[in-house]
Amino acid sequence: MAKQNGNHNNNATFISGYGLRKHFKLGGQLVRALDGVDVEIPKGQFLGIMGPSGSGKSTLLYVMGGLDRPTGGEVIVGDKYLHSMNGEELARFRRESIGFIFQQFHLVPTLTALENVALPGVFAGIPREVREKRSRQLLNTLGMGERLDHKPSQLSGGQQQRVAIARALFNNPPIIMGDEPTGALDSKTGETVMNLLRWLATRQGKTVIIVTHDAGVASYADRLLHLRDGRIVDDIPAAPQEMENLHVNR
Amino acid sequence: MFSELAGLAIGNLFRARARLVMTAGGVVVGTSAVILLVALTFGLQRSAEAGIGNSTAVTEIQVYPSWEIPPGQSPEDLPQLNLETIQKLWRIPGVAAVIPFVNLQVGGELLSGKYVGGANIVGLDPRLLPYLGITLEQGELSLQPGEIIVGPFVGENFYDPTSEYYEPIQVDVFSTPLKFHVINWNDGTEIKKDIKVSGTFASGTSYDYTIFMNVNDVIGYNEWASGQETDPDTFTFGQVIVRAESRETTIDVTNAIKDMGLNAYSMGEFLEQMNNFFRTMRLILGGVGGVALLVAAFGVANTMTMAILERTREIGLMKAIGATDRDVLTVFLLESGLVGLAGGVTGVILSFILRRVINQAVANAPTGDGSVTNFLPFNTSQIGGNLIIIPTNLWVFAIVLATLVGLGAGLFPSLRAARLSPVIALKQE
Numbered sequence A: 001m002a003k004q005n006g007n008h009n010n011n012a013t014f015i016s017g018y019g020l021r022k023h024f025k026l027g028g029q030l031v032r033a034l035d036g037v038d039v040e041i042p043k044g045q046f047l048g049i050m051g052p053s054g055s056g057k058s059t060l061l062y063v064m065g066g067l068d069r070p071t072g073g074e075v076i077v078g079d080k081y082l083h084s085m086n087g088e089e090l091a092r093f094r095r096e097s098i099g100f101i102f103q104q105f106h107l108v109p110t111l112t113a114l115e116n117v118a119l120p121g122v123f124a125g126i127p128r129e130v131r132e133k134r135s136r137q138l139l140n141t142l143g144m145g146e147r148l149d150h151k152p153s154q155l156s157g158g159q160q161q162r163v164a165i166a167r168a169l170f171n172n173p174p175i176i177m178g179d180e181p182t183g184a185l186d187s188k189t190g191e192t193v194m195n196l197l198r199w200l201a202t203r204q205g206k207t208v209i210i211v212t213h214d215a216g217v218a219s220y221a222d223r224l225l226h227l228r229d230g231r232i233v234d235d236i237p238a239a240p241q242e243m244e245n246l247h248v249n250r
Numbered sequence B: 001m002f003s004e005l006a007g008l009a010i011g012n013l014f015r016a017r018a019r020l021v022m023t024a025g026g027v028v029v030g031t032s033a034v035i036l037l038v039a040l041t042f043g044l045q046r047s048a049e050a051g052i053g054n055s056t057a058v059t060e061i062q063v064y065p066s067w068e069i070p071p072g073q074s075p076e077d078l079p080q081l082n083l084e085t086i087q088k089l090w091r092i093p094g095v096a097a098v099i100p101f102v103n104l105q106v107g108g109e110l111l112s113g114k115y116v117g118g119a120n121i122v123g124l125d126p127r128l129l130p131y132l133g134i135t136l137e138q139g140e141l142s143l144q145p146g147e148i149i150v151g152p153f154v155g156e157n158f159y160d161p162t163s164e165y166y167e168p169i170q171v172d173v174f175s176t177p178l179k180f181h182v183i184n185w186n187d188g189t190e191i192k193k194d195i196k197v198s199g200t201f202a203s204g205t206s207y208d209y210t211i212f213m214n215v216n217d218v219i220g221y222n223e224w225a226s227g228q229e230t231d232p233d234t235f236t237f238g239q240v241i242v243r244a245e246s247r248e249t250t251i252d253v254t255n256a257i258k259d260m261g262l263n264a265y266s267m268g269e270f271l272e273q274m275n276n277f278f279r280t281m282r283l284i285l286g287g288v289g290g291v292a293l294l295v296a297a298f299g300v301a302n303t304m305t306m307a308i309l310e311r312t313r314e315i316g317l318m319k320a321i322g323a324t325d326r327d328v329l330t331v332f333l334l335e336s337g338l339v340g341l342a343g344g345v346t347g348v349i350l351s352f353i354l355r356r357v358i359n360q361a362v363a364n365a366p367t368g369d370g371s372v373t374n375f376l377p378f379n380t381s382q383i384g385g386n387l388i389i390i391p392t393n394l395w396v397f398a399i400v401l402a403t404l405v406g407l408g409a410g411l412f413p414s415l416r417a418a419r420l421s422p423v424i425a426l427k428q429e
């Protein structure tokens, strides 16, 4: 059913979740963070996930990104069956396939912008010179070329989030996932970040999945999922973006 | 891959420099304690060995016939110090020389004018002289018939037999003419012969009161006294000295001689016991130093636990961008191992500085009556400013130990970090 909704290009399904459940036991009480979610996402789609606080948005994102394991159900990304992977395989999957962006940026405070962006390369075993070259290139592309040696504390929120996006792009993953990436930014810088993500989906064919509270932010998406109490209550295609107006702030 | 993670770990270490210095400081103290306490036992051991005497004393084994008759055997079965036994002794591996002594079986003394000097008179094959382990003080190492080599105390213990009181009189045995006087107590006959001292030797051996004489001279006197020719089949030596090739073989040779059914005693055996004592002492003092290192280990564990608590979100982030559990474990273990290594290396440097200070203080300490060094359990002059001895393998071992302590202390915190759920870690405020 999700297949027909929200996908104008009708690409083959890239990410799919079937019967996803995630239960927590909290003081003897069972919390159903996900309670039977079915979802199919084609390649290159910009998907927004909305819903009230506690509805399971973050949980769904992390389960699809291989950062958390569902209590039940299946997650398939490309030809990979995440629910049957061990920890090592999941780490490798995250390294190769997913770029995460967080509301709180989660930059390492003692590392420079350049080093933060290059951090995924450390775990991928990429030599230092290669790491730095790619990191510099990404930061230049995102308009951060003058801030390479700045520590996160010396950067504005919008700049920090752009560093975080550059880091998410470091291993050139096909999927970018953001958990309220504009949540800590003012609306102006939030727009910059959203334009950037939109551009990644449109121009680079990345599949972008964004959790957000903000209807303005949601307007960048190709499709919106609405969650409530761990279930999808709405799945609607958004209006097609006016690509001509898209302007990446450098 | 490993070097990438190591780079990250080193970078992390320098984030909290003050904490690094304090944590490693504990390891520095612990490492120095282990090194210095163990090094002290090496110094004391060397001083004790210096007190034992020269190295020839160590390779000397004294062999006697056994007095104990093994059950089911008769006294005749016990090996005697006869020619057959001497040949067997020569064949023991590690033996440099077998030196049989033939005792003079009649009374013998030296006469210098009216003075008489007595001593233990021993007959020896001149060819074995170099193996005796004596250092000539005067003259030469020669034992032609009619020649003797005398111990250092022989000349100091002459006396006047006509005098009322016994009073030792010193005679220069080397330059005054001497006669050798032998008395056969069986029939009262006696011989007086001119005799020449060919050499005297330094004190410090077990022959200080001994006169060495050509073995044929001694056998001649014995035959004269007994009126019989020596029968090689029944002849026994009074004492046999076995010289081992080296200090290491001395114990083995001693045991081989005991296995033959003979009594054997060597300084090497005593040394072995002493070494055992120092080995025990080393373990105990090393253990005391180890306690200091153990305390330091808790410091490292504490620091690592704190670091991991502080960096929980960072651990979650590392996992989100593709770090495996093992990567996280490696980074944190490397950090704690490096703390141990840095502490160990600094501890070694500190130990070498303290060694210099202590040894110089000992070397410069006043000696003699009433000086404080008399109360020390060792002779400062024998140590010669070497109270603290740090062998290479001691400091290498200390560095390895400190690194292992760091790794061990970091193991549980690091495992905890590695097992953190990334989602929970990222939510941490």
Ligand SMILES: Nc1ncnc2c1ncn2[C@@H]1O[C@H](COP(=O)(O)OP(=O)(O)OP(=O)(O)O)[C@@H](O)[C@H]1O
Binding pocket: A024, A025, A026, A031, A032, A033, A051, A052, A053, A054, A055, A056, A057, A058, A059, A060, B424
């Ligand atoms: N580790 C956990 N232990 C217990 N309960 C949890 C845990 N993580 C999430 N939950 C619960 O699961 C439910 C869904 O959480 P989730 O974080 O997915 O919500 P969300 O939609 O992202 O909310 P928000 O908009 O506030 O971020 C909530 O009720 C939450 O309390």
Ligand SMILES: [Mg+2]
Binding pocket: A057, A058, A059, A179
């Ligand atoms: Mg959330």
